[in-house]
Amino acid sequence: xxxxxxxxxxxxxxxxxxxxxxxxxxxxxxxxxxxxxxxxxxxxxxxxxxxxxxxxxxxxxxxxxxxxxxxxxxxxxxxxxxxxxxxxxxxxxxxxxxxxxxxxxxxxxxxxxxxxxxxxxxxxxxxxxxxxxxxxxxxxxxxxxxxxxxxxxxxxxxxxxxxxxxxxxxxxxxxxxxxxxxxxxxxxxxxxxxxxxxxxxxxxxxxxxxxxxxxxxxxxxxxxxxxxxxxxxxxxxxxxxxxxxxxxxxxxxxxxxxxxxxxxxxxxxxxxxxxxxxxxxxxxxxxxxxxxxxxxxxxxxxxxxxxxxxxxxxxxxxxxxxxxxxxxxxxxxxxxxxxxxxxxxxxxxxxxxxxxxxxxxxxxxxxxxxxxxxxxxxxxxxxxxxxxxxxxxxxxxxxxxxxxxxxxxxxxxxxxxxxxxxxxxxxxxxxxxxxxxxxxxxxxxxxxxxxxxxxxxxxxxxxxx
Amino acid sequence: xxxxxxxxxxxxxxxxxxxxxxxxxxxxxxxxxxxxxxxxxxxxxxxxxxxxxxxxxxxxxxxxxxxxxxxxxxxxxxxxxxxxxxxxxxxxxxxxxxxxxxxxxxxxxxxxxxxxxxxxxxxxxxxxxxxxxxxxxxxxxxxxxxxxxxxxxxxxxxxxxxxxxxxxxxxxxxxxxxxxxxxxxxxxxxxxxxx
Numbered sequence: 001x002x003x004x005x006x007x008x009x010x011x012x013x014x015x016x017x018x019x020x021x022x023x024x025x026x027x028x029x030x031x032x033x034x035x036x037x038x039x040x041x042x043x044x045x046x047x048x049x050x051x052x053x054x055x056x057x058x059x060x061x062x063x064x065x066x067x068x069x070x071x072x073x074x075x076x077x078x079x080x081x082x083x084x085x086x087x088x089x090x091x092x093x094x095x096x097x098x099x100x101x102x103x104x105x106x107x108x109x110x111x112x113x114x115x116x117x118x119x120x121x122x123x124x125x126x127x128x129x130x131x132x133x134x135x136x137x138x139x140x141x142x143x144x145x146x147x148x149x150x151x152x153x154x155x156x157x158x159x160x161x162x163x164x165x166x167x168x169x170x171x172x173x174x175x176x177x178x179x180x181x182x183x184x185x186x187x188x189x190x191x192x193x194x195x196x197x198x199x200x201x202x203x204x205x206x207x208x209x210x211x212x213x214x215x216x217x218x219x220x221x222x223x224x225x226x227x228x229x230x231x232x233x234x235x236x237x238x239x240x241x242x243x244x245x246x247x248x249x250x251x252x253x254x255x256x257x258x259x260x261x262x263x264x265x266x267x268x269x270x271x272x273x274x275x276x277x278x279x280x281x282x283x284x285x286x287x288x289x290x291x292x293x294x295x296x297x298x299x300x301x302x303x304x305x306x307x308x309x310x311x312x313x314x315x316x317x318x319x320x321x322x323x324x325x326x327x328x329x330x331x332x333x334x335x336x337x338x339x340x341x342x343x344x345x346x347x348x349x350x351x352x353x354x355x356x357x358x359x360x361x362x363x364x365x366x367x368x369x370x371x372x373x374x375x376x377x378x379x380x381x382x383x384x385x386x387x388x389x390x391x392x393x394x395x396x397x398x399x400x401x402x403x404x405x406x407x408x409x410x411x412x413x414x415x416x417x418x419x420x421x422x423x424x425x426x427x428x429x430x431x432x433x434x435x436x437x438x439x440x441x442x443x444x445x446x447x448x449x450x451x452x453x454x455x456x457x458x459x460x461x462x463x464x465x
Numbered sequence: 466x467x468x469x470x471x472x473x474x475x476x477x478x479x480x481x482x483x484x485x486x487x488x489x490x491x492x493x494x495x496x497x498x499x500x501x502x503x504x505x506x507x508x509x510x511x512x513x514x515x516x517x518x519x520x521x522x523x524x525x526x527x528x529x530x531x532x533x534x535x536x537x538x539x540x541x542x543x544x545x546x547x548x549x550x551x552x553x554x555x556x557x558x559x560x561x562x563x564x565x566x567x568x569x570x571x572x573x574x575x576x577x578x579x580x581x582x583x584x585x586x587x588x589x590x591x592x593x594x595x596x597x598x599x600x601x602x603x604x605x606x607x608x609x610x611x612x613x614x615x616x617x618x619x620x621x622x623x624x625x626x627x628x629x630x631x632x633x634x635x636x637x638x639x640x641x642x643x644x645x646x647x648x649x650x651x652x653x654x655x656x657x658x659x660x
Contacts, residue, residue, distance in 0.1 A: 015648040016641050021623050024641060026648050028656060036542065038498035047635070052645075055658040064496065076496040083498045094659045115657050127541040127565055143543030143569035145634070153638045155645055159621070161564075191483055192535045192561050225538065227564050252655035259653070291483045291538070312482045312534060312582075319481070407540075408492045428487040428539060430510050 002266025004163045005232050006198040009138045009263065013121045015155055022157040028120040028137075030150050031106045032059035032093065034084040035409070036125030040148035041087040053154045054092040058115065059084060062105045063409045065098050067372050067399035072098075077410065091151075104375020104401045107131040107345035111215065112377050114244025118233035118260040123150055128345045128425065130221040133230035134214035135237055136263045138198065140228040161198045161227045162272035165265075168203040170280030175459050177355070178213030179347060179423065179442035181205065181277075182220040183285040187295040189275055194226025197273065200265060201231050205279035211240040212351035219346045220425050223292035232264040284457040286332055287427045287440040289320035294427070296332065298445065298457050304328035323429055324437050325417070332455050335439065339420040340369040340450040341432070342443050343399075344406040347423035348374025350381050352443040357387040359447035359458055360394040366453035369396035370412060372404040396450065408433045421449040466574035468631030472555045473601040474528030477518055478589035484532060485539035486566060490548040503548035523596040531589045532559040534582055537566025546573045556602045558609065560585055571624050574631065578602060578609060578618050604628060 003011075016024040030053075037059070044050070051057060061084060064077035072078040081098070088095035096102040102109060107128055110116040118136035123129060125147040132139035146156060166185060172178075186193075199221050201214075209217065214231050221229025238257055241247045248256040265271075287295040288302050294317065296303065305317035305328065321328065326335070342348075342356045353373060371391045373379035379401055382388055388398045405412040406424035408431060414420055416435025423446050424431075427438040439455060448456040494506035511517045518524065530549065536559040537545060546569045549557065557575065560582035570577045580588075591611060592598050601610040604625060609616045627634070638645075 016644045022621075024638060024644070026645070026652075029659075035495050039500045039543075042498075042500070049635075055660045058659040074496075080496050080498055115659065117657060120656070125541055125543075127539065129541075141541035141565055143541055143546070143565060143572065145543060145569065145572035149635050149638065152635050153642075153645060154649075155638055157634055157638060191538055195535075195561060195564055222539075222565075225535070225563065246657040246659075248655040248657075256653075256655050291485065293483075315480075316482050407487075409495060426485075426487070426539060428485045430491055431487050434491070434510060 002269035031124035043148040059095040065402040108374035114247035131219040133218040136233035164197040164273040165271040168205040177442040178216040180285040191293040194224040341405040341422040343372030344424040356447040357390040365450040369450040372399040476529035482533040486545040489545040504551035507548040534560040538563035
């Protein structure tokens with residue numbers, strides 16, 4: 001019987017297999033940031049251990065960094081960032097600190113450097129590590145104990161998750177994006193739907209996505225509960241990688257591509273679970289609640305918990321509406337927001353910024369609008385294209401690279417009761433700042449919303465403009 | 466980590482589904498560089514509400530958290546596990562867990578027990594009726610017991626053994642350093658390095 005892509009990549013990385021034990025898996029790339037690593041380095045120090053493979057490890061500063069120029073003013077954040085610098089120096093790990101041209105959100109810089117390649121195993125103390133699966137590797141988030149384990153051994157003991165295929169048939173309609181697709185998938189299978197699985201996204205609509213779009217989809221695999229998400233590499237993948245700093249060159253490139261072409265699910269392979277979704281009927285999608293599974297098409301209305309059959313779902317919806325300050329039956333397109341955020345490891349790449357700029361060109365924003373490039377390289381590229389000028393002319397704020405308003409660990413936060421349309425990945429209570437209310441959207445919807453001040457699809461903007 | 470064999474204690478019923486790690490320990494607490502002091506951050510936003518279950522003194526001293534389904538979804542922050550442990554819990558029982566949270570728990574010796582949602586609700590109801598109710602979680606027998614009732618739970622042999630012995634993974638893995646070296650020598654030369 002044939003094998004799935006996930007099985008092929010997994011088998012390639014088994015260092016040791018023994019009856020009744022998890023596989024010992026080799027890790028090809030370990031990404032580090034300041035939040036989940038300090039206690040791991042402490043552990044190494046206490047045990048007198050070294051980083052086994054600093055040459056397979058890379059660190060950046062992202063979660064705590066302010067996105068306006070200047071030093072970190074919060075002393076606790078500053079200590080955390082300084083701790084990373086000390087640890088990187090002591091253990092010989094390459095670090096891209098604030099101000100460095102290579103600095104940025106950890107999941108943006110790996111692919112940009114060409115460090116993320118097909119068939120690799122990639123981990124990071126960050127759940128959105130699933131992003132890197134867009135290149136056809138197995139990439140997943142780990143906790144600090146496992147960060148320490150990878151630093152010390154370059155391996156992880158793990159049981160191979162089950163495999164799930166998400167077959168996306170048809171073509172995404174114009175104006176419907178990778179973000180809308182993944183939000184629709186999460187709404188369909190639920191926040192626990194992927195638990196215990198590695199998801200492979202397949203089908204016509206997935207093949208047609210750019211690498212940026214594929215990264216957006218894989219990024220939010222964790223919001224569906226999946227351990228990892230992946231997409232088989234193809235010409236789109238190879239074209240993205242070619243010429244990047246750490247991509248193979250010369251004869252190595254040819255050898256690598258030949259191998260990468262074998263990284264696909266065999267026709268006769270069997271997945272443990274298959275989910276089907278028709279892309280052609282999708283429309284812009286938005287979340288209304290406090291978990292990413294609580295989403296609906298933007299054309300719908302706030303749901304009525306009383307109509308929900310499942311008691312757990314109903315209780316969660318009632319609680320969510322109360323937190324979000326929403327009333328059942330209100331059209332989603334009438335919800336007014338205070339802030340728009342474009343950025344994060346979900347939607348902070350150049351293509352996302354281009355999409356937002358296209359909508360904001362020649363228009364004015366009505367709300368506070370933060371445009372935050374995912375990395376310094378994205379920032380430079382955007383400025384070369386003049387996107388920064390478009391944003392500033394529209395009245396939006398053009399910022400430095402970082403995680404920014406995705407997670408409430410740096411100065412970019414919502415105030416209690418404030419509402420945002422955000423291109424990030426989590427609408428949890430307080431995620432963007434205590435008491436803040438988050439609606440997850442695509443960059444296009446975010447930009448259109450900035451123009452009208454209420455949740456808006458770009459298509460509706462064209463009519464009213 | 467501390468070994469876990471059998472534990473008996475009182476419990477707190479947390480009747481909410483999809484409790485994500487941002488609720489368990491809000492991000493502002495993640496700026497610490499130490500491994501201690503996270504008990505103050507446990508559910509810190511929710512604890513501001515006097516009616517939140519952890520603020521009810523009848524549950525003081527509880528060591529078992531009876532949670533709703535999909536507990537510990539979201540971020541990979543192990544701080545969530547540290548906060549729960551440092552607050553005094555030894556066990557979390559839920560119908561479903563976020564994968565990373567569950568994995569992190571077993572690395573730290575916090576036992577995540579999966580029971581059917583109906584059973585978790587029964588346990589919650591029992592504890593609400595009498596907060597002094599003692600629940601036993603027996604890892605040796607893979608069993609949760611309350612009075613005359615017992616429910617078995619699944620956990621793989623290897624993880625169970627590690628928890629029973631209180632063994633840490635790094636030491637176990639380093640016994641196979643030769644296997645790692647052999648694997649490294651066979652890797653494709655064109656694979657990227659960060660150098």
